[in-house]
Amino acid sequence: MRIPRSPDGYVTTPRTRRAAALLAAGVLAVSLTACGGGDDDEDKGGDKGRGGGTPGTVTLPKLDGETLEVAAVWTGAEQKNFKQVLAEFEKRTGAKVTFVPAQDPIINFLGSKIAGGAPPDVALLPQPGAIKQAVDKGWAKPLGAGATKELGKNYSQGWQDIGKVDGKQYGVYYKAANKSLIWYNAQVFENAGASEPKTWDELLTTAQTVYDSGVTPFSVGGADGWTLTDWFENIYLSQAGPEKYDRLARHEIKWTDPSVKEALTTLAEVWGKKDYVAGGPSGALQTEFPASVTQTFTGGDQPKAGMVYEGDFVQVNIGETKAEVGTDAKVFPFPAVGDTAPVVSGGDAAVILEDSKAAQALATFLASPDAAAIQAKLGGFLSPNKAIDPSAYPNDVQKKIAEALIASGDDFRFDMSDQAPQAFGGTPGKGEWKALQDFLKNPKDVAGAQAKLEADAAAAYGN
Structure with a gap:
């Protein structure tokens, strides 16, 4: 994440080492109890929801007869769990909320809805770049005093700033992601005698150990281009450093820069290694993200792969198998490629498109610990809301993450592709997603990948 905000709508900070050290060294046990509140009476439990809510809950208005539509690109368990949050909002306010499944890229989906005169009231946008686009198009409406107040109580300044455009608060980052994790099949590691790596060289050694035991080291969901951008970003941040990461995210340096060549060359040490990727390049390119996870934790001690890279939300997909997080499925931080282990985050922000008392109330609810705690208990969810009691998370692994x-705090970087214009960083079959899919197919063509990335970035950024 980046602080302060630059003219192009991004926020920037030069600090990542403390957060990286926390993850890499495993110093995760911090006390969060009563973290988000102040000392005034309201924070001590003065608020009550509609119908006599429990002490400490956010105040919400009565909205009997009001209707809302909420759009998000969420499916499966993620959608099902979020609907439980919306059901609680209905219970407290009397409003009726309908979930609208959206498609990627969500800006295009919203554009068609708006053109048809039927926009959703609230949308969950997965990219800061998408928030800025929604503001620039005149779609997004600023958050009111209630939501802004909840954000001020419960969120660090950086998480507030990433939801701002031109100094105005438009987004509530309801959902976050730690995207610097590698999950592994514990039985495979035990059988192979493999250990958790802390550096990139150690990861390659671990991969060879797993391979020698008869199991393919990595599962890659290459059919979903966004997973490939996440691989690149972790390597680039750790290897090139935070300042260059920020500059590349803003396209202040070109994708033909030597630092990009170095990162792609490093990435090819996994993608280009014969039999290191389940199904080979062609198989990976036909494997969607959910399957990349489930095939790592099914098949007993002979799964299709021993490891899968992705964020904390992998737990939702692990839950679809018989594997138990923390026992059968374990996790380690993405290893340090350079001096410091990377800390890359992502998230989804609630943005109001149709301003109303009900829409503002929902944004306020989503900024409160009440809403996030509901989904936290269901697993596969991470919130930047610092007022949540960590005991709300269902297992020790998720709690520590x-x-x-x-x-x-603010000592990490937001997903680079999510900060880019959607034409480059968030559209299936185009831009960075497609260029890295092509690179997965042919990891020897580093120069060709760089040239394609630069051409697409220049077109999308307009420079």
């Missing part, structure tokens, strides 16, 4: 995110 959440504690590390809160402890990092």
Whole structure:
């Protein structure tokens, strides 16, 4: 994440080492109890929801007869769990909320809805760049006093700033992601005699150890281009450093820069290694993200792969198998490629498109610990809301990931592709997603990948 905000709508900070050290060294046990509140009477439990809510809950208005539509690109368990949050909002306010499944890129989806005269009231946008686009198009409406107040109580300044455009608050980052994690099949590691690596060289050694035991080291969901951008970003941040990461995210340096060549060359040490990726390049390119996870934790001690890289939300997909997080499925931080282990985050922000009392109330609710705690208990969810009691998370693994995110404060970087214009960083079959899919197919063509990335970035950024 970046602070302060630059003219192009991004926020920037030069600090990442403390957060990286927390993750890499495993110093995750921080006390978050009563973290988000102040000392005034309201924070001590003066607020009550509609119908006599429990002490400490956010105040919400009566909205009997009001209707809302909420759009998000969420499916499966993630959508099902979020609907439980919306059901609680309905219970407290009397409003009726309908979830509208959206498609990527969500800006295009919203554009068609708006053109048809039927926009959703609230949308969950997965990219800061998408928030800025929604503001520039005149779609997004600023948050009111209630939501802004909840954000001020419960969020670090950096998480507030990433939801701002031109100094105005438009987004509530309801959902976050720690995208610097590698999950592994514990039985595979035990059988192979493999250990958790802390550096990139150690990761390659671990991969060879797993391979020698008869199991393919990595599962890659290459059919979903965004997973490939996440691989690149972790390597680039750790290897090139935070300042260059920020500059590349703003396209202040070109994708033909030597630092990009170095990162792609490093990435090819996994993607280009014969039999290191389940199904080979062609198989990976036909594997969607959910399957990349489930095939790592099914098949007993002979799964299709021993490891899968992705964020904390992998737990939702692990839950679809018989594997138990923390026992059968374990996790380690993305290893340090350079001096410091990377800390890359992502998230989804609630943005109001149709301003109303009900829409503002929902934004306020989503900025409160009440809403996030509901979904936290269901698993596969991480919140930047520092007022959540960590005991809300369902297992020690998720609890430690959440504690590390809160402890990092503003000392991490937001997903680079999510900051880019959607034409480059968030559209299936185009831009960075497609260029890295092509690179997965042919990891020897570093120069060709750089040239394609630069051409697409220049077109999308307009420079």
